[in-house]
Amino acid sequence: MEIRMRQKTFIIALIVLLLSTLLPAFSLAQTAVPEHTDSFYVNDFANVIDEKTENYIVNYGIRLHQQSGSQVVLVTVDSTNGAAIEEYATSLFNAWEAGSADNNKGVLLLFSIKDNEYWAVRGKGLEDELNDAVLSQILSQSLEPDFARKEYSFGARKTYGSLIQKLGGVWKEQVGSKTYVSDNAGVLKKVSKLYLNQSSNRFKTTTGSGIYVVTVKNSADKNLQEYTYSKFASIGAGSKDVMLVLDIGGDNYHILQGKDIDGMLTNEAMQEILDTVLEPEFARKNYASGAVATVNALHKFLLARADIPQSSTLASSETIAVSSTAALQADKAMVVENQPVSISKGIIVSGLFLVFILLFSLAIVWRNRKIALYGYGSRKQRHG
Known part of the structure; x- marks a missing residue:
């Protein structure tokens, strides 16, 4: 009876251990991240960024990447569906391989609209240019006011521009004056013609x-x-x-x-x-x-199609966030060091661990049954 109780206790403990081991993997699977858009630098899944802002951001995101290898990626989602925003952002950061494996020079800025939160993930290769204090200041000053007013395009543009400039990239420039509009029918407004001319002069440098x-x-x-x-x-x-x-x-x-x-x-x-x-x-x-x-x-x-994002695996990352909720003010920024694994690696590791535990438990059960039948250290006698 005592041996059976020990076996039952062992099995219950084993189940608890297995669940605690597998739950993180299941959690990662449930927060599986989407594929990035063709634009890569702007992934507006929540549809809150206007196209003029998106093109402006992508243009200078490409220019920064071509200049220094650094990549700043903006993502908006309706919700993280119950996943902690820092985990979701880090999963995106690693799955999309922002930055490079050698230099680890990526930044990912995530807006979770319905959750009313945002989070920034920074690669270790940028910790000098974007240390905790600098990144916290950018988020609190450039993003927080517009995010609180739900003016996401304005906040995105200001924040992205601050990040680009802090990383030494171009954000504002004097564009050319070539004329791309010929309104012979007189149906275009002056402001429309001005924008059309400026946009082609601006983006031709990047797209050709x-x-x-x-x-x-x-x-x-x-x-x-x-x-x-x-x-x-x-x-x-x-x-x-x-x-x-x-x-x-x-x-x-x-x-x-x-x-x-x-x-x-x-x-x-x-x-x-x-x-x-x-x-x-x-x-x-x-x-x-x-x-x-x-x-x-x-x-x-x-x-x-003007830039091909670098395919690189990030060894580690740092995340820093400033919550947009009233409960957490800008001066209470949280910094978390991570060494995240991918979803597939997490499941593989958990699976291997599960196999090991099962084999180990079978050996223990077999041994206990042997002890119950023959006594500790005894050997079954062979009869001819």
Whole structure:
């Protein structure tokens, strides 16, 4: 009876041990992170960042990466679904391999909208430029006020800019003055033309592509496709440039890309942008907003393909956070050192440990049964 009680106690203890071992792995599995977007530097899963802000951020995120190897990644989610925000952010940081394995120079900024929280994860390679005090100050001054007002685009832009500048990157610059807009039909607002010119001058440095916008009242004796080809050649557009023509009188539009990017920006890709972005606005005669939205979508497409994120495994990371809730003020920043493992590694390690424990427990049970039958240290006699 005593041996059976010991066996039962041992089994209960074993179950508790196994559960305590496996629960972290299950927790990691439940907080499985999504794949990053094509843009990589902005992953707006919560849909709270406007496209102008996103393109601006991605542009200078790419420039910083090309300049120094550092990467600043912005992520927004509706919720972490019960997972601690620091664990979720660190899982994203490692799964997406922000920064490089050699230099560990990555930063990930996470907004969890419904949870009303944010968190920043910093690689050890940036602990000099972004020490705890500096990062805490950036979050509390650049992010906290706008986040509290739910003005996420403003907060994201300010915070991302502060991080870029602290890491020695470019955030504000004097862009070129080349004209990319020819509003012959007179349907574009002055502010729209200014933005279209500035955006192409700004982003061409990164993508190599300028986007021309032309409006006409009609294409005269040429069909719109012929007019677009002729206009593209006459203004000396480059082999990586794009031209969007809006024929107001003919109630039509056409788009043309240079030969050096037609393998990337395919006719199918352009048609999808026209159908989903331009057509609804054009049908309502909102020509200015349609042109701006289409150019933004084209810039987003091109920026997403202007840089290939480094594939690297981070050995370790540091996280620092400032809560946006009233209960935790900016001066109560938390710093946590982590040496996280990936979800797959966690499950594999737990599985191997489980196999070891099971084998060990079977050996103990077998031994106890032997003791119960034959006594401690006895050997079953063989009868002939």
